[in-house]
Amino acid sequence: MKLLVKAPAKINLSLDVLHKRKDGYHEVEMIMTTIDLADRLELTLLEREEIKIISHNRFVPDDQRNLAYQAALLLKERFHVKKGVAITIEKTIPVAAGLAGGSSDAAAVLRGLNKLWNLGLSIDELAIIGAEIGSDVSFCVYGGTALATGRGEIIKELPAAPTCWVILAKPFIGVSTADVYRRLQLNGINHPQTREMINAIEDGNYDQVCRNVGNVLEEVTFHLHPEVAQIKEQIKRFGADAVLMSGSGPTVFGLVRHDSRMQRIYNGLRGFCDQVFAVRMLGERHKLD
Numbered sequence: 001m002k003l004l005v006k007a008p009a010k011i012n013l014s015l016d017v018l019h020k021r022k023d024g025y026h027e028v029e030m031i032m033t034t035i036d037l038a039d040r041l042e043l044t045l046l047e048r049e050e051i052k053i054i055s056h057n058r059f060v061p062d063d064q065r066n067l068a069y070q071a072a073l074l075l076k077e078r079f080h081v082k083k084g085v086a087i088t089i090e091k092t093i094p095v096a097a098g099l100a101g102g103s104s105d106a107a108a109v110l111r112g113l114n115k116l117w118n119l120g121l122s123i124d125e126l127a128i129i130g131a132e133i134g135s136d137v138s139f140c141v142y143g144g145t146a147l148a149t150g151r152g153e154i155i156k157e158l159p160a161a162p163t164c165w166v167i168l169a170k171p172f173i174g175v176s177t178a179d180v181y182r183r184l185q186l187n188g189i190n191h192p193q194t195r196e197m198i199n200a201i202e203d204g205n206y207d208q209v210c211r212n213v214g215n216v217l218e219e220v221t222f223h224l225h226p227e228v229a230q231i232k233e234q235i236k237r238f239g240a241d242a243v244l245m246s247g248s249g250p251t252v253f254g255l256v257r258h259d260s261r262m263q264r265i266y267n268g269l270r271g272f273c274d275q276v277f278a279v280r281m282l283g284e285r286h287k288l289d
Protein backbone atom coordinates (compact mmCIF):
# COMPACT_ATOMS: atom_id res chain seq x y z
CA MET A 1 0.00 0.00 0.00
CA LYS A 2 1.30 3.48 -0.94
CA LEU A 3 0.28 6.98 0.08
CA LEU A 4 1.36 10.33 -1.38
CA VAL A 5 1.57 13.29 1.00
CA LYS A 6 2.42 16.94 0.40
CA ALA A 7 4.60 18.95 2.76
CA PRO A 8 4.30 22.71 2.13
CA ALA A 9 6.83 25.30 3.28
CA LYS A 10 5.96 28.11 5.69
CA ILE A 11 6.94 31.75 5.92
CA ASN A 12 6.85 33.91 9.03
CA LEU A 13 4.94 37.13 8.31
CA SER A 14 6.05 38.28 11.74
CA LEU A 15 8.39 36.81 14.31
CA ASP A 16 8.85 38.26 17.78
CA VAL A 17 10.89 36.89 20.69
CA LEU A 18 9.61 37.85 24.15
CA HIS A 19 12.20 36.31 26.47
CA LYS A 20 14.50 33.36 27.03
CA ARG A 21 12.93 30.54 29.01
CA LYS A 22 14.39 28.38 31.76
CA ASP A 23 14.37 25.35 29.42
CA GLY A 24 16.71 27.18 27.01
CA TYR A 25 14.05 27.86 24.34
CA HIS A 26 12.75 31.34 23.55
CA GLU A 27 9.17 32.43 24.08
CA VAL A 28 7.93 33.57 20.66
CA GLU A 29 4.96 35.21 18.96
CA MET A 30 4.89 34.34 15.25
CA ILE A 31 2.38 34.73 12.45
CA MET A 32 2.96 31.87 10.04
CA THR A 33 1.39 30.86 6.78
CA THR A 34 1.90 27.95 4.38
CA ILE A 35 2.90 28.62 0.77
CA ASP A 36 2.57 26.70 -2.47
CA LEU A 37 6.13 25.37 -2.42
CA ALA A 38 6.09 21.77 -1.27
CA ASP A 39 8.07 18.58 -0.85
CA ARG A 40 6.32 15.38 -1.94
CA LEU A 41 6.57 12.24 0.14
CA GLU A 42 5.64 8.72 -0.85
CA LEU A 43 4.94 6.38 2.06
CA THR A 44 5.03 2.64 1.33
CA LEU A 45 3.77 0.21 3.95
CA LEU A 46 6.36 -2.42 4.93
CA GLU A 47 5.33 -5.67 6.64
CA ARG A 48 8.77 -5.80 8.36
CA GLU A 49 9.50 -3.37 11.21
CA GLU A 50 11.85 -1.07 9.32
CA ILE A 51 11.81 2.71 8.79
CA LYS A 52 13.62 3.55 5.59
CA ILE A 53 14.34 7.02 4.17
CA ILE A 54 15.06 7.46 0.46
CA SER A 55 16.18 10.90 -0.68
CA HIS A 56 18.34 11.97 -3.59
CA ASN A 57 19.16 15.38 -2.11
CA ARG A 58 22.72 15.46 -0.76
CA PHE A 59 21.76 17.92 2.02
CA VAL A 60 19.03 15.65 3.40
CA PRO A 61 20.14 12.93 5.85
CA ASP A 62 18.76 9.42 5.18
CA ASP A 63 19.08 8.15 8.76
CA GLN A 64 17.70 8.95 12.21
CA ARG A 65 18.76 12.61 11.82
CA ASN A 66 15.98 13.06 9.28
CA LEU A 67 12.91 14.64 10.93
CA ALA A 68 10.65 12.44 8.77
CA TYR A 69 12.40 9.37 10.23
CA GLN A 70 11.98 10.75 13.77
CA ALA A 71 8.25 11.27 13.17
CA ALA A 72 7.81 7.67 12.01
CA LEU A 73 9.86 6.25 14.90
CA LEU A 74 7.92 8.29 17.46
CA LEU A 75 4.55 6.99 16.20
CA LYS A 76 5.87 3.44 15.88
CA GLU A 77 7.18 3.31 19.44
CA ARG A 78 4.31 5.26 21.09
CA PHE A 79 1.61 3.09 19.52
CA HIS A 80 3.53 -0.24 19.39
CA VAL A 81 3.14 -0.51 15.62
CA LYS A 82 4.38 -3.88 14.34
CA LYS A 83 4.87 -2.69 10.74
CA GLY A 84 7.33 -0.41 8.97
CA VAL A 85 7.44 2.24 6.25
CA ALA A 86 9.65 3.33 3.35
CA ILE A 87 9.59 7.13 2.97
CA THR A 88 10.71 8.63 -0.33
CA ILE A 89 11.28 12.38 -0.07
CA GLU A 90 11.20 14.43 -3.26
CA LYS A 91 12.70 17.69 -2.04
CA THR A 92 11.65 21.05 -3.49
CA ILE A 93 11.88 23.24 -0.38
CA PRO A 94 15.45 24.53 0.06
CA VAL A 95 17.22 22.93 3.06
CA ALA A 96 18.15 24.93 6.19
CA ALA A 97 16.44 27.95 4.68
CA GLY A 98 14.01 29.22 7.34
CA LEU A 99 11.10 27.60 5.47
CA ALA A 100 10.53 24.61 7.82
CA GLY A 101 11.17 22.00 5.14
CA GLY A 102 12.25 19.28 7.57
CA SER A 103 9.45 20.12 10.00
CA SER A 104 6.87 19.96 7.22
CA ASP A 105 8.21 16.58 6.05
CA ALA A 106 7.84 15.32 9.65
CA ALA A 107 4.29 16.69 9.85
CA ALA A 108 3.38 15.04 6.53
CA VAL A 109 4.71 11.71 7.84
CA LEU A 110 2.56 12.08 10.99
CA ARG A 111 -0.56 12.76 8.91
CA GLY A 112 0.28 10.00 6.42
CA LEU A 113 1.18 7.26 8.89
CA ASN A 114 -1.95 8.05 10.91
CA LYS A 115 -3.77 6.69 7.83
CA LEU A 116 -1.31 4.04 6.64
CA TRP A 117 -0.97 2.49 10.11
CA ASN A 118 -4.67 3.07 10.99
CA LEU A 119 -3.88 4.94 14.21
CA GLY A 120 -7.12 6.94 14.38
CA LEU A 121 -5.48 10.02 15.93
CA SER A 122 -7.07 13.48 15.65
CA ILE A 123 -5.22 16.36 14.00
CA ASP A 124 -4.84 17.99 17.46
CA GLU A 125 -3.25 14.82 18.84
CA LEU A 126 -0.85 14.73 15.87
CA ALA A 127 0.11 18.37 16.51
CA ILE A 128 0.91 17.61 20.18
CA ILE A 129 3.07 14.65 19.14
CA GLY A 130 4.72 16.85 16.48
CA ALA A 131 5.94 19.29 19.14
CA GLU A 132 8.20 16.52 20.49
CA ILE A 133 10.08 16.53 17.16
CA GLY A 134 10.54 20.30 16.76
CA SER A 135 8.93 23.64 17.59
CA ASP A 136 7.64 24.24 14.03
CA VAL A 137 6.13 20.76 13.51
CA SER A 138 2.79 21.48 15.24
CA PHE A 139 2.08 24.39 12.91
CA CYS A 140 3.06 22.26 9.91
CA VAL A 141 0.59 19.52 10.96
CA TYR A 142 -2.26 22.04 10.53
CA GLY A 143 -0.93 24.34 7.79
CA GLY A 144 -2.94 27.45 6.86
CA THR A 145 -2.39 30.73 8.69
CA ALA A 146 -1.87 30.89 12.45
CA LEU A 147 -0.50 32.66 15.48
CA ALA A 148 2.15 30.44 17.07
CA THR A 149 3.18 31.11 20.69
CA GLY A 150 5.05 29.27 23.45
CA ARG A 151 8.22 27.97 21.79
CA GLY A 152 6.15 27.90 18.57
CA GLU A 153 4.01 24.86 19.33
CA ILE A 154 0.83 26.59 20.62
CA ILE A 155 -1.26 27.21 17.53
CA LYS A 156 -4.23 29.56 17.13
CA GLU A 157 -5.88 29.44 13.73
CA LEU A 158 -6.30 32.68 11.75
CA PRO A 159 -8.17 33.41 8.53
CA ALA A 160 -6.22 33.39 5.24
CA ALA A 161 -3.90 36.35 4.74
CA PRO A 162 -4.92 38.63 1.80
CA THR A 163 -3.93 36.97 -1.49
CA CYS A 164 -0.70 38.06 -3.15
CA TRP A 165 2.48 36.70 -4.69
CA VAL A 166 5.33 35.56 -2.47
CA ILE A 167 8.74 35.80 -4.17
CA LEU A 168 11.43 33.87 -2.32
CA ALA A 169 15.18 34.22 -2.74
CA LYS A 170 17.55 31.80 -1.01
CA PRO A 171 21.27 32.58 -1.13
CA PHE A 172 23.74 29.68 -1.17
CA ILE A 173 24.34 29.57 2.57
CA GLY A 174 22.76 27.51 5.32
CA VAL A 175 21.82 28.98 8.68
CA SER A 176 21.67 27.14 12.02
CA THR A 177 18.48 28.08 13.87
CA ALA A 178 20.05 27.25 17.26
CA ASP A 179 23.00 29.53 16.49
CA VAL A 180 20.76 32.45 15.51
CA TYR A 181 18.66 32.17 18.70
CA ARG A 182 21.85 31.89 20.77
CA ARG A 183 23.26 35.10 19.32
CA LEU A 184 20.05 37.13 19.69
CA GLN A 185 20.48 40.14 22.03
CA LEU A 186 17.15 40.66 23.76
CA ASN A 187 17.95 44.20 24.97
CA GLY A 188 16.79 46.99 22.70
CA ILE A 189 14.89 44.72 20.31
CA ASN A 190 12.54 46.45 17.88
CA HIS A 191 9.43 44.30 18.44
CA PRO A 192 6.99 43.80 15.55
CA GLN A 193 3.34 44.71 16.19
CA THR A 194 1.86 41.21 16.30
CA ARG A 195 -1.61 42.46 17.31
CA GLU A 196 -1.66 44.86 14.35
CA MET A 197 -0.70 42.01 12.01
CA ILE A 198 -3.52 39.83 13.37
CA ASN A 199 -6.00 42.72 12.87
CA ALA A 200 -4.72 43.24 9.33
CA ILE A 201 -5.23 39.55 8.49
CA GLU A 202 -8.65 39.44 10.12
CA ASP A 203 -9.68 42.58 8.17
CA GLY A 204 -8.19 41.26 4.91
CA ASN A 205 -6.18 44.50 4.70
CA TYR A 206 -3.18 43.86 2.42
CA ASP A 207 -1.54 47.28 2.94
CA GLN A 208 -1.71 46.87 6.71
CA VAL A 209 -0.18 43.38 6.43
CA CYS A 210 2.69 44.90 4.43
CA ARG A 211 3.21 47.68 6.98
CA ASN A 212 3.45 45.22 9.86
CA VAL A 213 5.85 42.51 8.67
CA GLY A 214 8.77 42.18 11.08
CA ASN A 215 11.30 39.59 12.28
CA VAL A 216 13.62 40.14 15.26
CA LEU A 217 16.00 37.42 14.03
CA GLU A 218 16.86 39.42 10.89
CA GLU A 219 19.57 41.47 12.58
CA VAL A 220 21.40 38.38 13.84
CA THR A 221 21.46 36.66 10.44
CA PHE A 222 22.25 39.93 8.61
CA HIS A 223 25.25 40.38 10.89
CA LEU A 224 26.46 36.80 10.21
CA HIS A 225 25.74 36.96 6.47
CA PRO A 226 25.59 40.55 5.07
CA GLU A 227 24.55 39.16 1.66
CA VAL A 228 21.12 38.34 3.14
CA ALA A 229 20.59 42.03 4.00
CA GLN A 230 21.71 42.90 0.46
CA ILE A 231 19.09 40.59 -1.02
CA LYS A 232 16.45 42.28 1.13
CA GLU A 233 17.53 45.70 -0.19
CA GLN A 234 17.51 44.39 -3.74
CA ILE A 235 13.95 43.02 -3.48
CA LYS A 236 12.84 46.37 -2.01
CA ARG A 237 14.49 48.24 -4.88
CA PHE A 238 12.75 45.99 -7.41
CA GLY A 239 9.47 47.29 -5.97
CA ALA A 240 8.01 44.66 -3.59
CA ASP A 241 5.27 45.94 -1.28
CA ALA A 242 6.94 44.31 1.76
CA VAL A 243 10.18 42.37 2.27
CA LEU A 244 11.21 40.13 5.17
CA MET A 245 13.53 37.30 6.09
CA SER A 246 11.66 34.08 6.93
CA GLY A 247 12.40 32.41 10.29
CA SER A 248 16.10 32.30 11.07
CA GLY A 249 16.86 32.76 7.36
CA PRO A 250 18.61 32.97 5.03
CA THR A 251 15.56 32.98 2.69
CA VAL A 252 14.12 36.46 2.09
CA PHE A 253 10.64 36.94 0.66
CA GLY A 254 8.86 39.85 -0.99
CA LEU A 255 5.10 40.35 -1.22
CA VAL A 256 3.49 41.83 -4.36
CA ARG A 257 0.00 41.95 -5.76
CA HIS A 258 0.53 42.60 -9.46
CA ASP A 259 1.59 39.83 -11.85
CA SER A 260 3.79 42.15 -13.93
CA ARG A 261 5.74 43.36 -10.92
CA MET A 262 6.12 39.80 -9.65
CA GLN A 263 7.62 38.84 -13.00
CA ARG A 264 10.02 41.79 -12.94
CA ILE A 265 11.28 40.98 -9.43
CA TYR A 266 11.53 37.25 -10.21
CA ASN A 267 13.57 37.87 -13.36
CA GLY A 268 15.78 40.42 -11.62
CA LEU A 269 16.60 38.08 -8.73
CA ARG A 270 17.37 35.04 -10.85
CA GLY A 271 20.45 36.82 -12.15
CA PHE A 272 22.34 36.65 -8.88
CA CYS A 273 20.53 34.40 -6.42
CA ASP A 274 20.90 30.66 -5.95
CA GLN A 275 17.23 29.66 -5.71
CA VAL A 276 14.26 31.90 -6.58
CA PHE A 277 10.55 30.99 -6.45
CA ALA A 278 7.31 32.91 -7.05
CA VAL A 279 4.34 31.21 -5.36
CA ARG A 280 0.96 31.94 -3.77
CA MET A 281 0.05 31.58 -0.11
CA LEU A 282 -2.11 28.52 0.53
CA GLY A 283 -4.53 30.61 2.61
CA GLU A 284 -6.64 29.18 5.35
CA ARG A 285 -6.26 25.82 7.01
CA HIS A 286 -7.55 23.03 4.84
CA LYS A 287 -7.19 19.32 4.80
CA LEU A 288 -3.62 18.86 3.61
CA ASP A 289 -3.72 15.27 2.38
Ligand SMILES: C[C@@](CO)(OP(=O)(O)O)[C@H](O)COP(=O)(O)OP(=O)(O)OC[C@H]1O[C@@H](n2ccc(N)nc2=O)[C@H](O)[C@@H]1O
Nearest residue numbers: 024025026098099100134135136151177178181247248249
Ligand atom coordinates in the same frame (compact mmCIF):
# COMPACT_ATOMS: atom_id res chain seq x y z
C1 LIG B 1 13.08 30.20 13.70
C2 LIG B 1 11.88 29.36 13.34
C3 LIG B 1 10.69 30.28 13.08
O1 LIG B 1 9.59 29.61 12.54
O2 LIG B 1 12.01 28.58 12.18
P1 LIG B 1 13.20 28.16 11.15
O3 LIG B 1 14.05 29.32 10.84
O4 LIG B 1 13.96 27.05 11.81
O5 LIG B 1 12.46 27.67 9.92
C4 LIG B 1 11.50 28.42 14.51
O6 LIG B 1 11.33 29.15 15.72
C5 LIG B 1 12.47 27.29 14.76
O7 LIG B 1 11.77 26.12 14.89
P2 LIG B 1 12.48 24.67 14.74
O8 LIG B 1 13.45 24.70 13.61
O9 LIG B 1 11.40 23.65 14.73
O10 LIG B 1 13.29 24.63 16.09
P3 LIG B 1 13.68 23.41 17.06
O11 LIG B 1 14.18 22.27 16.24
O12 LIG B 1 12.59 23.17 18.04
O13 LIG B 1 14.89 24.07 17.85
C6 LIG B 1 16.16 24.26 17.30
C7 LIG B 1 16.93 25.14 18.26
O14 LIG B 1 16.49 26.51 18.14
C8 LIG B 1 16.39 27.13 19.41
N1 LIG B 1 14.99 27.59 19.64
C9 LIG B 1 13.98 27.10 18.86
C10 LIG B 1 12.68 27.55 19.07
C11 LIG B 1 12.46 28.49 20.09
N2 LIG B 1 11.23 28.97 20.33
N3 LIG B 1 13.48 28.96 20.86
C12 LIG B 1 14.76 28.52 20.63
O15 LIG B 1 15.68 28.95 21.33
C13 LIG B 1 16.85 26.11 20.44
O16 LIG B 1 18.20 26.35 20.67
C14 LIG B 1 16.70 24.80 19.73
O17 LIG B 1 17.64 23.86 20.17
Ligand SMILES: Nc1ncnc2c1ncn2[C@@H]1O[C@H](COP(=O)(O)OP(=O)(O)O)[C@@H](O)[C@H]1O
Nearest residue numbers: 065066067095096097098099100101102103105
Ligand atom coordinates in the same frame (compact mmCIF):
# COMPACT_ATOMS: atom_id res chain seq x y z
N1 LIG C 1 13.40 15.94 5.92
C1 LIG C 1 14.37 16.86 6.00
N2 LIG C 1 14.47 17.80 5.07
C2 LIG C 1 15.43 18.76 5.16
N3 LIG C 1 16.34 18.84 6.16
C3 LIG C 1 16.26 17.95 7.13
C4 LIG C 1 15.27 16.92 7.10
N4 LIG C 1 15.42 16.19 8.20
C5 LIG C 1 16.46 16.71 8.90
N5 LIG C 1 16.98 17.76 8.26
C6 LIG C 1 18.10 18.58 8.78
O1 LIG C 1 17.49 19.71 9.40
C7 LIG C 1 18.26 20.89 9.21
C8 LIG C 1 17.30 22.08 9.05
O2 LIG C 1 16.63 21.92 7.84
P1 LIG C 1 15.22 22.59 7.44
O3 LIG C 1 14.12 21.98 8.19
O4 LIG C 1 15.16 22.51 5.95
O5 LIG C 1 15.47 24.11 7.81
P2 LIG C 1 14.79 25.23 8.71
O6 LIG C 1 14.77 24.69 10.14
O7 LIG C 1 15.70 26.41 8.55
O8 LIG C 1 13.46 25.52 8.19
C9 LIG C 1 19.14 20.62 7.98
O9 LIG C 1 20.45 20.96 8.29
C10 LIG C 1 19.02 19.11 7.69
O10 LIG C 1 20.24 18.45 7.78
